[in-house]
Amino acid sequence: MRRDRAAAVPGADRARVRGPGRAAPRPVPAVRAAPGGAAPQAGVRPPDPPPRRPRRRGDPGQPRAGARLRPGVPGGAAPGLAVPGAGGRDGRAHRGLGGVRRPLSTLYVVATPIGNLEDVTLRALRILGEVDAIAAEDTRVTGRLLARHGLRKRMLSYRAPVEERTLPRVLDALESGDVALVTDAGTPTLSDPGQRLVDAAWAAGHQVVPLPGPSAVTAALSAAGWGGPGFCFAGYLPRKPGELRRFFEGLREADRPTVAFESPFRVRRALAALAETLPDRPVALARELTKVHEEVLRGTAAEVLAALGEPVRGEITLVISHEPH
Structure with missing residues (x-):
């Protein structure tokens, strides 16, 4: 049978019951009192200070995570407003309809x-x-x-x-x-x-x-030499004869050059209508710009029409001056 163990001895009386060969217990250093606090008891370790936890949301000392806007001011862009630079492939995102x-x-x-x-x-x-x-x-x-x-x-x-x-x-x-x-x-x-x-x-x-890059509009305008006060780009000329003549009539009081595109199959008819409507108005015809058969003709509409070869091929850009010859 096992021997009965001795009863536990309290710590204060443990030193008196030890044998003569046992070492004395190590003394516990005295603990100084904290400034403004009560004096601690001798031999007792003071309690640990409470942990510093983050303040709860809504605490006056905790900054708000959201944007600081005045009350009543909605956040984000206005509905239907496209903001350039507001998104891209660098991780930014756009919140569409439904919050997705x-x-x-x-x-x-x-x-x-x-x-x-x-x-x-x-x-x-x-x-x-x-x-x-x-x-x-x-x-x-x-x-x-x-x-x-x-x-x-x-x-x-x-x-x-x-x-x-x-x-x-x-x-x-x-x-x-x-x-x-x-x-x-x-x-x-x-x-x-x-x-x-x-x-x-x-x-x-x-x-x-x-x-930006190559442009037949600016290339033809630079070769014509009439781009000082600015210019007006008209796109392709009207196809119907009546609309074409009315278009040229509208250029009579123009204060800047007009640049237009025309098909090689209709350019002769356009030059003939321009010669009848504005006979003294200088015009520059640029054909096949930057290509092997590039050609730039400058003069009145009648002079350019006479110098234009047959058949006409390639892309055509017309520059009509705003000043008489």
């Missing part, structure tokens, strides 16, 4: 060469290589530009005749990544497809970034 957060993408409106492929900008090449997809007016034309500079990218056809039908496909691509919008030559949306896509991108809350 989704990342914003960027639609790059990229100007491409109007003839010479060497006129593309370095920034345009970088963006075309970084975006997730390219919306192109003609994928074959854009494909030659990309191949010239060693780029390969997924392309979406976005042509003017079926722009409304192909718009949802491009918007779907924009929801998942950045998209570059290009046309066969020049800047999109300027007498080229792209206006519907740009409007839809703004409406969806995406960011729209323009990339």
Whole structure:
């Protein structure tokens, strides 16, 4: 059987019952009283100070986590207001309808060469290589530009005749990544497809970034030499003879040059109507700008019409001066 254990001895009397060979207990250092506090008892460790926990929400000393706005001032952008730079692929997000957060993408409106492929900008090449997809007016034309500079990218056809039908496909691509919008030559949306896509991108809350570059408008204007006071861009000239004459009549009191595009199949008729309406008005005709057969003719409408070869080919840009010859 086990021997009965000795009864436990209190700590204060433990030293008296120890044998002579046992070491004496170590003394407990005295504890000084805290400033302004009561003197502690000898040999007793003072209690630990209470832990410093963060203050509860709503405590006057705790700063508010939300934005500091005056009462009654709503937070965020006004309904229907598109804020450029409010989102992107760097982690920022846009809160759409229903409170669902989704990342914003960027639609790059990229100007491409109007003839010479060497006129593309370095920034345009970088963006075309970084975006997730390219919306192109003609994928074959854009494909030659990309191949010239060693780029390969997924392309979406976005042509003017079926722009409304192909718009949802491009918007779907924009929801998942950045998209570059290009046309066969020049800047999109300027007498080229792209206006519907740009409007839809703004409406969806995406960011729209323009990339300037080659332009037949500014190139022809610089060669004509009449761009000092500014200019007016008219797009393509009216096709109907009556509307064309009324258009030229409206330029009689113009105070700045007018730049317009015209088809090579209708340019002779347009010059003949201009010669009848404004016979003393100087005009510059720029054909095939930046290409091998580039040609710039300057004079009155009758003089340019006489110097124009047959048949007329290529892209035509007209610059009509605002001052008589």
